Amino acid sequence: MEKMIMKANSAESVNPSQSSEKLSLVTKISYGLGDVGGQMVWNLSSSYLVLFYTDSVGLAAAAVGTLMFVARITDAVFDPIWGAFTERRHTKYGRFRPWMIWGGPPLAIFTVLTFSTIPGTEGVKLAWAIVTYMIQGLLYSVVNLPYGALATVMTRDSGDRVALSSYRMVGTNFGSIILGAITMPIVLMLSGGGDVATTGGFTATAALFSIASLPLFALVFFTSKEVVQPVPEETRVSLLSTFKTVLGNKPLMLITAMLICTMTSQFGRLGVAMYYIIYSLGRVDLAGWIMPIPPLFTIIGIAAFTRFAKRLGKKKMVMISILSSSGSLLLLFFAGPSNLVVVILLSMLYGLGLFATPIVLAMVPDAIDYQEDRTGVRSDGTSYAMTSLAIKVASALGGAIGAWCLAAFGYSADAALSERTLTGINVAVNLMPAAILLLGLIPLAAYPITEAKYQAIRARLEAKMSPTGKSADDE
Template sequence: MNQKMSLFTKISYGLGDFASQLIWTFVGTYLTVYYTDVVGLTPLAVSIIMLIARAYDAVDDPLTGAIAERTRTRFGRFRPYILYGTPLLAIVNVLAFTSPAFGGNQTAKVIWAGATYLLLGMLYSIVNLSYGALSTVMTNKPEEIIQLNSARMIGTNLGAVLLSGAAMPLLLKFSNGDAPTAQGYTMAVAVFSLLAIPLFYLLFFSSKEVIQPVKEEKIPFRTTFKVVLTNKPLICIFMIMLFSLIAIFGRLGTVIYYYIYVLKRFDLIAPLMMLPSICTAVSILVTSRFVEKVGKKKMCTISYIGSAAVLTALFFTDISNITMLMILTALFGIFSFSAPIPMSMIAEAIDYAEDKTGVRADGTSYATVSLSTKMASAIGGSIGIMMIGAFGYVANAEQTLQAMNGINLVVNLIPAAFMLLSLVPLYLYPLNQEKNEAIRNRLRSKEVTAREEIAREEVARGVAAREVTE
């Protein structure tokens, strides 16, 4: 337990989210525009599909986490789901960007889109929830947990950089034209899915689960869910991530419309998409060493207020001032350094609940918080696309001034408001460094006592067995 985690393990863990971005960030960035501009679905239909899928996730994700934490294999509790779920995730990801013609039947197209998107979300939960939960069982050292989640966020942003730089050129190359086609999307997604598989497997082989429940007692599902739902720190983290990620994913899912229909600069899509991700990766690398010293809540406060200020400035910037747009886009990336901090707080919340109730619900706890990621993706994307439609957006057409102003509002000002909203649950988060250290000390003491009790029971059973034999 005291052995220092290797740099290779941390890098491999970070590459796990690099792989995730090759799938989920592409989905978050391009699936809505694929549905509206290529498949021909209405913005309302796209919004309904996303909201239904996320409503299902509200049940599926915590259940997936609860099942995973009860799994016992030679690979551990969470790693097997990465091993077996990865190839299925890659296949369904390609299917989600494959749209049969169905003879022009719009209802059939909507059903296909909904079914593949729902299945994609289920498989992504199986792989990504298990991946995320690993950080809570690979080490019990706070600084290493922060390092793992920082590596993860760097991987996130580097994956986003690759997607931002390569996605549109790949789409156009496979489309054999000036605009992305259905074939272009399918082939580009196939490339990214194939790249993700070996990265997930590198994570599988390099990670090790070192924290296990001391007692192998069977805990009812209802007890686990009660522990999670009454865990105030965990609920605060859920809300922090929900609001901040609605801002991020809502912007990510609609910003492509801003670049295509407001700026009208296809040549700037790649650099503008890459810039915030590059700046965020560098910013996380620089700021991660200060998190424990300054404090998680203070660092998040700086990040959220700074991000909101920059997005507000972007809203009011003239679209002809490309230099200022580039500078502000870079600043948005710099102020996004807080991404790994709430995730590193999940381990604190898990310890808090275990100290309070005696139940370690790591898988379910992580799944509950991770649900905020997919809910934010759906809420941000669906609200964004509905608002754009309400402002008069028409696919593949010259947009009215009202529609362009609506896109600007959805891409910049609405996300700024959600960033500020994240400060409310952040303020209510009850844990700090001193409380966490006290909790960890009590848990270590309980673990020692429990292991001594188990050892005494084993000795007593051995003595009893010898007496029976004699």
């Protein structure tokens, strides 16, 4: 393994001029597959952990909501610290690449432990859940934050950055499709073949998915190159100054706020979607068909609509995405679960509307370049950590709001469901996510970087890198 890693690293160039080279299709596909590996552990937790805790372990929904919130907020605080550490720690393999190899195995182990429990009272089981889930979240950051930061240092080309984000989101949604289709059938099969998912069934499924994630993380390591280099060590600013500069990056802060809104909506819905299928639709047998619908149509939406970001602008395309996806959820709420065909059609439209996530992620490198142009400081890891922090805060809020909503409407795994509880499930799955999505329009409206402004920023940065002091356009 050491020889393979050294061979992969020996091909890596550190010449900044290569940052303008186009990325190969193999590199883009491999990068996207890295998020398939991430989904093997993250989607499993996001989609099924609340259900696992309430229906298999027997924890109260309100306690699960608090657990999700505390664990993810702790994780969110960790992310900027980890981002600052990784961008300053140079290894012979790069700053971000090696964590694909180093962080994967511990993450796999704690994913399995998270989907397990120990004998004892509800308090003992809750304590086990808090510890294992919190550590799993921290380890996910150890892998995922450097993975995301890689996209900011693999190229300066704006088109390739959108492409990397698009391939990543295709990987995310492809992983969600596969997992949505196979997870519950596998859990039920490993639970004994009935209609009830057991703790052991979830644990075994987590082990299978965790093992499958490891070669995908390794693939990213072997096919990526870090060509956008940090400033020399002797001219680097202090950690405190880096944080101040990042927090003063207005576009980045607006992206962070926007991501909190949009991802809280998505995570909140994802965490309770199985309740809607099992109890509102009454069709647990169709879970493997219904769960993959939104991510499948998100892939179609990404393929169909992200290409217009260059023509219409990133900001306008994100606005279209938010309005279309939230509108679909509102129609789902008022239509109710009585007509399965309508539910499926509106779920398709909802998935199509989520096409803009790679566009939002492609705004992050633009904001990093904005910071470098304005201050001379480039903080890829710390800046990307802000988006990771946003996603973790969104995960905390989404998971907690969904579970708290179920508790507020009287959900209990041991009690028959009333009409009020079924209404609460509909609120948690459709109405609440639609309202939170619409809040994302507020920071989006204030986002200042247009396509023309970014081209000017890029030209100035290229001029600084050029030996002649001129950009390629000037020459």
